């Protein structure tokens with residue numbers, strides 16, 4: 001018996017070693033074939049778990065210095081380097097060619113990796129968390145709902161913006177606009193998605209709507225840590241997160257069930273649109289035309305809420321953060337908007353406001369200097385190659401082993417001096433004027449690129465533009481009430497860590 005165990009153990013060891021040797025030979029052959037050279041590696045005393053690096057990431061986030069630390073790492077180790085975090089190899093890059101390869105050219109060689117495990121308890125399986133055929137199906141359900149007529153529902157925005165404006169003091173006292181923008185976008189997103197707004201700008205304490213808003217914020221706030229824990233997330237219990245997910249699910253299930261009942265009733269009367277209230281576009285109603293699966297409906301709604309709410313609030317927050325410090329820009333913007341003589345703009349008018357469009361769409365620091373999604377990643381589903389990052393100068397291809405994560409920092413890439421000029425850290429709209437010849441291509445990526453490009457881009461830009469116009473039409477100016485420098489507020493999206501504290505001057 002003892003001999004048998006001994007022989008069996010030896011056989012297993014030989015098998016294991018044999019597999020290691022074969023995979024080493026295959027890997028060497030693959031690297032040779034593609035001309036791969038080793039990428040720079042961050043020194044780590046152990047590269048098995050990478051616990052210390054994980055701890056550094058957590059501490060940097062806590063002290064709001066993660067983005068600066070990341071910038072320093074790129075300055076020190078070059079534009080592509082690797083590190084082991086929570087047992088996984090992270091290949092970090094700010095090379096536009098690499099980002100293009102991951103998101104577009106070699107799209108099929110990557111997946112979202114652990115996003116479903118990390119975000120799944122809150123979001124389930126929807127457009128933002130799935131890959132492959134399941135994602136294609138979600139995207140085909142969601143995508144058609146973003147054509148022009150839905151994007152341009154400015155009447156809905158208007159009711160929420162009026163509520164926002166009434167919450168802004170006109171007696172010179174300080175207000176945090178960022179908090180209000182988060183409420184505004186929660187209200188408008190829930191209206192657009194669910195057909196009923198949670199009205200967080202006006203809801204009373206203790207209401208189910210208020211509870212939902214709070215719990216969604218809590219759950220969302222834990223997602224960054226969960227994604228960083230990677231494979232280890234399963235071992236960390238987080239009771240508050242579990243409770244928050246449950247509250248969010250119950251709230252959305254209730255809305256979905258009501259909509260399903262209505263739709264089934266309407267079916268028996270032949271048309272979903274014959275529900276008695278066809279006037280306003282509602283994402284959920286449109287989705288009911290494609291599916292009646294309550295779980296899928298809940299998941300897609302929560303996926304959309306996550307993708308669309310904080311992102312637009314962060315864009316607005318950063319825009320006003322800069323406007324509060326740059327009265328010259330406020331004045332130019334006001335001059336353009338005053339040409340509307342206080343009229344509410346429609347979709348086409350918004351598009352014709354050149355300075356505003358430039359401010360938001362191209363030269364807005366909210367998108368370049370403070371990209372809403374400051375860091376993103378993709379997981380290699382097979383051995384693959386990045387076009388750059390290998391060798392001492394980082395100009396050779398770099399090997400990406402199956403199972404590793406390619407992380408790209410939009411924040412650092414958008415500040416590359418070799419692309420944006422020596423003054424890349426400065427806000428200078430003029431750099432975008434055609435005469436300056438700036439064509440960053442894949443080095444400018446606020447809405448991502450390739451097949452998974454943001455579906456809500458026009459929705460977000462329209463909502464942001466409309467809000468800015470209505471604010472400028474209502475207020476003559478603003479005073480900055482925050483003497484501190486900008487600090488990062490890193491969650492899944494990037495916001496201003498100190499909020500946007502200002503006093504608004506009435507007209």
Ligand code: HEM
Nearest residue numbers: 127307308311312315372373446447448452454455456460
């Ligand atoms: C300023 C506002 C916004 C910014 C900067 C932004 C940015 C992005 C980025 C960078 C991604 C890629 C994420 C990834 O693949 O890892 C993304 C995806 C997505 N965005 Fe947005 N977004 C904004 C607003 C919105 C809005 C308002 C909606 C919907 C109402 C929305 C819906 C989505 C969806 C559904 C995806 C996933 C697409 C897919 O994977 O196929 N976004 N967005």
